[in-house]
Amino acid sequence: MSPFGRYMFSFVLLAFLVCFCDGSIFKNDKVTVQITNAVAWEVGLNLHCKSKDDDLGSHYLDAGRYYEFSFRPNFFLTTLFFCKFEWGNESHWFDIYDANRDFLRCETECNWQIYQSGPCLWDPKVEKYSLCGNWNKQLQGSGNNTARMYDDSTYLEVNEKRRK
Secondary structure (H helix, E strand, O other), X not given: OOHHHHHHHHHHHXXXXXXXXXXXXXXXXXXXXXXXXXXXXXXXXXXXXXXXXOEEEEEEEOOOXXXXXXXXXXXXXXXXXXXXXXXXXXXEEEEEEEHHHHOOOOOOEXXXXXXXXXXXXXXXXXXXXXXXXXXXXXXOOOOOOOOOOOOHHHHHHHHHXXXX
C-alpha cells in the first residue's frame, strides 16, 4: 500500500473511531412524550411514569393540562416507559412508550391523550388522536386490578419475558 493510502486509511479509521466512541453514529433522535388529561371535564389525573432506569415522579394534571418528558431510545430499541394513571376510584397503567411499538410511528413526538376508555396517540396522517390502546391488563396473580407500578422488579421481569 502506498504511503498516501496508509495515511488515508488511518484517517478514515480514526474518524470512524471518534464517531464510534462519541456514539454519535448510534444515537437515536430525542423523543418527547406528551401526556394530556382528557379523562373528563373538571377531573384531575394523577400520573407516575417510570422506565427500568428512571423514575419520573408523580404529577397531577388538571383537565386539559399536559405533562411531557424527553429521552433518547437506546440503540437496541428496547426502551420502555410505563405510567400509572389514577382519577376518582380508577387506577390503570399503560406502556406510554415502547420502542418496539412506537419507534417508527412517533419518531420524535408521541402525543397521548388519556381518556377513561384508554390512551390515544396523535396520528399525523389523519390529524387526530385515533391510535387508541387498551389499558394494560393486570399481571397474573397480582390479586388486584390496579396498576402494577410499585412492584417494578416484578413488572419488569414479566414484561421482559413477554417481549422476547
